[in-house]
Each structure stands twice: as C-alpha cells, then as structure tokens.
Amino acid sequence: MLPTIAISRCLVGDPVRYDGESKFKPKLIKKLEDIFTLIPICPEVEIGLSVPRPPIHIVERKSVLKVVVIEDSDRDLTEPLQSLAREKAKLQIDGFILKARSPSCGLTSTPHLLENGTVIYGAGIFTDAFHKANPQIPMIEAEMLESPQQFKKFIEEVTAATTNC
Ligand code: SF4
Numbered sequence: 001m002l003p004t005i006a007i008s009r010c011l012v013g014d015p016v017r018y019d020g021e022s023k024f025k026p027k028l029i030k031k032l033e034d035i036f037t038l039i040p041i042c043p044e045v046e047i048g049l050s051v052p053r054p055p056i057h058i059v060e061r062k063s064v065l066k067v068v069v070i071e072d073s074d075r076d077l078t079e080p081l082q083s084l085a086r087e088k089a090k091l092q093i094d095g096f097i098l099k100a101r102s103p104s105c106g107l108t109s110t111p112h113l114l115e116n117g118t119v120i121y122g123a124g125i126f127t128d129a130f131h132k133a134n135p136q137i138p139m140i141e142a143e144m145l146e147s148p149q150q151f152k153k154f155i156e157e158v159t160a161a162t163t164n165c
Contacts, residue, residue, distance in 0.1 A: 002037045003158050004092065008099035009042035011142050016042040020052040023099055028145060032097070035155070041088060043104045043126040047080040058103045058125060060114045067103050067125040082129035089133035095158040098127055100141040107141045136161060 010017050013024035032038060045051065054069050056077060069075040081104055099105040106124040113119055123131065131139060138157035144150045 002035065003094035003162055004039060005032070005036040005095045005097060005158070006039045006041050006088070006091065006093045007032070007097040008102070008105045008142070009040035009045070011097065011099055012038060012040045014040060014042070016045050016051050018044070018051075018053045018055045025142060028142060032145075036095075036158075039091075039093065043081055043084055043088075044077075047077065047084055049077075056103050058110060058112045060112065063115075065112055065125065065128075078125055081126045085126045085129035086133045089130050089137070093137060094162050095138045095140075095154065096127075096130070097145065098124075098139060098141050100143045107139055109141060 008023075010021075010023045011025055012029055013022050013026070015022045017023065029038075044053070044056075054071055056067050057070050058065055058067050059073070060066075066076055066078045067081060068077065098107050100107070100109045101111070102124050103110055104124045104126040106122075107127050108123065109121050110124045111119050112122055122128075127139065130137075138154060138161055140150065140154045145154060
C-alpha cells in the first residue's frame with residue numbers, strides 16, 4: 001500500500017486560491033502520484049471561504065499571530081483555521097506537502113507582519129496548528145521537493161514515520 005500524503009489542494013491543479021487560480025505543478029504531482037496516495041486539502045475552502053475570496057495575511061496583535069482579511073482586518077480567521085488543523089491532525093496520513101508562502105499552508109516561508117512593522121517568515125496558521133497537534137507527521141513545502149536531496153530526505157522521513165506506526 002502506498003503511503004498517504006496530504007497536500008495543499010491548489011498544488012494538484014484545483015483552482016481554489018483566493019484569486020480563483022491554482023498553483024499546479026504537473027511534473028511534481030506526476031512524480032508524487034507514482035509513489036504516494038495524495039489527499040488534497042484546502043484549509044481556506046474547508047472553513048467555508050469562497051473562491052475567489054479577499055486575500056488574507058498574518059499579523060501580530062498583542063504578541064499573538066492572527067490571520068485576518070487584508071481589506072477588513074476585523075475579520076479574524078485564526079480560530080477556524082486552527083480548529084480545522086486540529087481535526088485534520090487526527091487523519092491517518094504519513095506526511096504533508098504544503099504550498100509555500102501561504103498564510104494558511106506555508107511551512108517556513110509565510111510573511112508575518114509584526115507589531116513593530118518588521119516582517120519575519122514562518123509557518124501559516126493552519127500548518128502551525130497542525131504541527132503542534134501532530135508533530136510526528138513529516139511536513140515539507142512543495143518547492144523544496146524540487147531539490148533531489150530534499151525529495152529523497154522527505155521520502156526517508158515518510159518511510160520512517162510509517163515504519164514507526
Ligand atoms: S495555499 Fe492552502 S489555503 Fe491557499 S489555496 Fe492552496 S490549499 Fe488553499
């Protein structure tokens with residue numbers, strides 16, 4: 001049986017991004033489908049946001065990171081995305097491949113706008129909550145899989161996680 005890997009849904013070609021587009025990576029997806037069973041997940045759609053939708057970003061408020069609608073900063077989506085992540089962390093999956101820079105799905109590359117006006121880079125709100133709920137699941141941004149070394153390392157991590165189950 002192939003390992004089961006969750007993946008940001010826009011990467012498999014579904015037009016679920018805020019702008020109604022996808023971020024399809026056909027060569028990568030073909031390669032992944034040969035070795036994994038892929039389960040596409042779009043956190044923003046699963047919490048009920050429309051396609052298209054107003055873009056969101058991560059801001060610091062009272063020393064806590066929040067994800068809000070850029071044009072309507074009172075619209076705070078942090079709790080729904082964290083709650084969904086805790087639910088998804090209960091799935092029987094062997095790894096998670098994520099869309100870089102997304103305020104929901106990024107792993108290390110998502111901009112965080114801090115209260116002092118500086119920007120640092122880290123995880124999206126969904127990914128952060130997922131990892132906290134289930135730190136054993138190997139996670140990687142799709143762009144990193146373009147490196148053969150990173151691709152091999154991810155497969156090894158998935159295999160190790162599967163073996164340890
Ligand atoms: S990056 Fe994540 S939240 Fe954004 S469209 Fe892709 S799957 Fe959905």
